[in-house]
Amino acid sequence: MDGQTITAAPVLILLGPPGAGKGTQARMLEDTFGLVQLSTGDLLRAAVAQGTEAGKQAKAVMEAGGLVSDEIVIAILRDRLAEPDCAKGVILDGFPRTTVQAEALDRLLAESNQQIDAAISLEVDDAAMVTRISGRYTCGNCGEGYHDSFKQPAMAGVCDKCGGTEMKRRADDKAETVASRLEAYHAQTAPLIGYYEEKGALTRIDAMGAIDKIAADLGAIVEDATAR
Numbered sequence: 264m265d266g267q268t269i270t271a272a273p274v275l276i277l278l279g280p281p282g283a284g285k286g287t288q289a290r291m292l293e294d295t296f297g298l299v300q301l302s303t304g305d306l307l308r309a310a311v312a313q314g315t316e317a318g319k320q321a322k323a324v325m326e327a328g329g330l331v332s333d334e335i336v337i338a339i340l341r342d343r344l345a346e347p348d349c350a351k352g353v354i355l356d357g358f359p360r361t362t363v364q365a366e367a368l369d370r371l372l373a374e375s376n377q378q379i380d381a382a383i384s385l386e387v388d389d390a391a392m393v394t395r396i397s398g399r400y401t402c403g404n405c406g407e408g409y410h411d412s413f414k415q416p417a418m419a420g421v422c423d424k425c426g427g428t429e430m431k432r433r434a435d436d437k438a439e440t441v442a443s444r445l446e447a448y449h450a451q452t453a454p455l456i457g458y459y460e461e462k463g464a465l466t467r468i469d470a471m472g473a474i475d476k477i478a479a480d481l482g483a484i485v486e487d488a489t490a491r
Contacts, residue, residue: 272352273298273488274377276359278456279385280448282396282441283470284477288385289354291478296485297351301343303358307331310339317342337367341374352489360451362458380488382459383481384452385470389445397438403429 275298279285289300310318311325317338321331336358344353359365372378398411404427409416416423420430435444459465468480 272350272377273380273485274353274355274372275485275488276355276379276382276459277385278382278452279470280387280392280452281444282392283385283387284474285356285385287474288477288481289356292354292481292485295478295482296489298354298485299349299352300354300356301340301349301358302356303336306339306343307336310342315339315342333364333367336364337371340368341371344371344375352485359455362454365455365458379459379462379464381484382456382465383484384456384465384467385477386467387445387470389442391471392445393438393441396436396441399436400430400432402427403431 275292277285277289292298293300307318307321307325311322312318317335320335321339324331324335340358343349355368359368369378394412395410398413399408400410401408402422402425405422405425407422407424408414409430420428422428422430434440456465466484468477470477
C-alpha cells in the first residue's frame with residue numbers, strides 16, 4: 264500500500280465482560296457516529312457466506328471441528344476494513360482477545376498507517392453484575408424483559424405488555440454460571456488491558472451507571488479520536 268494513509272477513521276476496541284452492555288453501547292455509537300461494529304463471529308460467518316479466500320479457509324477449519332487461526336481472522340478483518348462502510352471508523356468487539364492477537368492487529372493497521380485510537384474497558388463490579396444478570400427473565404410470549412430486583416411485572420407472573428404468563432430465564436444466566444464467566448473474562452482480558460495501558464491507549468469507563476452516562480463518556484472518546 265506504499266505507506267499511503269487510506270483513512271484517518273478511528274479504530275476503537277470495546278472490552279467488557281458479559282452483561283456489561285457492549286452490544287447496546289456499540290449500536291448507539293453506530294447510530295451517533297456512523298461507526299461500524301465488527302464482531303469476530305459475524306465477520307467469520309459473513310466471510311464464509313461470501314466465499315472469500317479467507318472465508319473458504321475458515322469454513323474448512325470449522326467443518327473439521329478446529330479453531331480458526333489468528334492468521335485467518337486477520338485476513339478476514341483486512342478484507343472487511345477495506346469495505347467502504349468502514350470509512351467513518353470501526354468498533355472491534357471480541358477481537359483481539361490475547362496480546363498475540365493485539366500485536367497482529369497492530370501490524371495489520373500499520374499497513375494503512377493506522378493504529379488503535381482507544382481501547383475502552385467497561386469496568387464492572389462483579390458482585391453487582393451477578394445480581395444484574397442472574398435476575399433477568401423474559402415473557403415467553405412477547406419477549407418483554409423483567410428483573411427480580413429492578414423490574415417486576417405489576418402482577419406477579421403476568422406480563423404487563425401482553426398478559427402472557429410463561430416467563431423464561433436463560434440457562435447461562437444462573438448466578439454460578441455468571442460468576443464463572445466473569446472470572447474467565449478477567450483472567451483472559453487482564454493481559455490485554457495491560458498491553459493497551461502500556462501503550463497509553465486504554466480508557467476505563469464505569470459501566471455500572473446509567474446507559475446514557477456511559478454513552479456520553481464513550482461519545483467523548485470517539486470525538487477525541489476523530490479530532491486527532
